[in-house]
Amino acid sequence: MPARAATPLRHGEEPTDPSSQPTYGLLGKDLAMFSEAGFDMDKIHLKRNAPVAQLYEDAIKYEGAVIAASGALINFSGKKTGRSPKDKRIVYEETSKDDVWWGAINIQMDEHTFEINRERAIDYLNTRDNVYVFDGFAGWDPKYRIKVRVIASRAYHALFMHNMLIRPTAKELEEFGTPDFTIYNAGQFPANRFTAGMTSQTSVEVNFKRREMVILGTEYAGEMKKGIFSVMHYLQPVKFGNLSLHSSANQGPDGDVSLFFGLSGTGKTTLSADPRRSLIGDDEHVWSDNGVFNIEGGCYAKCVGLDAEKEPAIFNAVRFGSILENVTYDYATREPNYEDTGITENTRCAYPIEYIDNAKIPCMANEQPKNVIYLTCDAFGVLPPVSLLDSNQAQYWFLSGYTSKTPGTEDGIAEPTPTFSTCFGAPFIILHPSRYASMLAKKMEAAGTRCWLINTGWVGGAFGTGKRCPLKYTRAIVDAVHSGELSNAQFKETPVFGLKVPTKIEGIPDDVLNPEAAWSDKKAYQQTLEKLAGMFNKAFERYATECSPEVVAAGPKL
């Protein structure tokens, strides 16, 4: 932690010279940078890397935040409580245009429109009394990390990125210099719908040439962390030859590393917080020649139904410094109500990674992953809770990215919605999926990594009739992967999908392991299975020319 001011303050006092404090002020050379960017430095009160308590006080004073019984800060993100993928754009410019996979995920924006929106964001920030800056790093490996600057209108957004980026030491902050990437977050201030190319009041846009991101018309804090993830999904492969991963990662007592891929809400954060293993990170990683490193300095857990018994590590991370987003609370006790989905089902908590007891700091491992786990949330309830994939299947399932979108994580999603989210994170990829997939296949082959498919979604019937696979069973399956029990198991191949399913796992009822047995209506099971297989075949058509015939053949057979 950086040093604090030497002069003790009395109640209500502000430091007379905030710039004398390394954690708070700005040096002369930094100030010039802000003036050049268009900030009205005579007018706004710019707070850089402000102390956590100061951000609390400002969020309470100006934004209506409250303090929860455990000391966490409860905040609300306003109208938007999930990401807005339809409003995300990438600037079309000569330095990156040949690498970007243009289309519905990476929607083009022209340079001029970006500049209009950037100016609009800065003009809005100039109308504020307080503007918050957080300078930090993305990427724990010093060789591959980038310097990120966040400029925001809300204290809660600064605290969020304080938690989610890697916090600099006082010395690193003093020597920070020019950032590699800057986010201008104007929060609630809308885009102008009459600006060419704007289709709504929300705009989240990335410009690789200017190394900037602009956010207008959404206060959902997740846009910032996933925005930096998109930046890393471009920079790591293109500039460093590294593979960026939408996965969590942890490490066992013998050093073995596991990666858990999965779209939002499938279980990356929950399953990687494991008392028997140290946590490397819950969401965004990079696989380099040296091993695996986390991009972030914190975690962003879903809070719906959060329970002290079932998820103790996450429950106990909700304390002073953590941000609860869109969680309601009891007025008298200030206890959060994790059952209430009145605002959104996508309630969240953002906390620094060291709030998890067995976090591995620095968050990296000089080991090639031994196990890769694909988490799929199958809303049809026909995929087995666990199966072993061979290398062709591993590539096929990664490109397919079959899962479901969970309620609330994206604007407009109200119930689990089946989707093919390539690379288990389509909204965040920048390059063509086959570039990530072929890097992954090479790395897994070189390291002899095993690949498992785990269905954290429905069992015994589809969403509506079946139930979500109980967490205790999924945890038992993950334990069986790590203990080696599953490597030595007997497997049986399923019809249609050709998945190798273990015939027995300690602690898991046989009818859970075998989805057909779990469905009471066998005919409905068969029909649903075939329907899903048809969806796979259709979805894979677009990748058929991008991979080998063996990979294409690893799909379902009807």
Ligand SMILES: Nc1ncnc2c1ncn2[C@@H]1O[C@H](COP(=O)(O)OP(=O)(O)O)[C@@H](O)[C@H]1O
């Ligand atoms: N079998 C299961 N496996 C994993 N998560 C489950 C399971 N059943 C219910 N859940 C719930 O689903 C959610 C998973 O969310 P999370 O771990 O935050 O996903 P991600 O990190 O991939 O976005 C949590 O609220 C968790 O309690």
Ligand SMILES: C=C(OP(=O)(O)O)C(=O)O
């Ligand atoms: C934060 C998000 O995802 P995840 O649950 O993967 O962290 C998100 O999709 O907005």
Ligand SMILES: [Ca+2]
């Ligand atoms: Ca101005």
Ligand SMILES: [Mn+2]
């Ligand atoms: Mn997560």
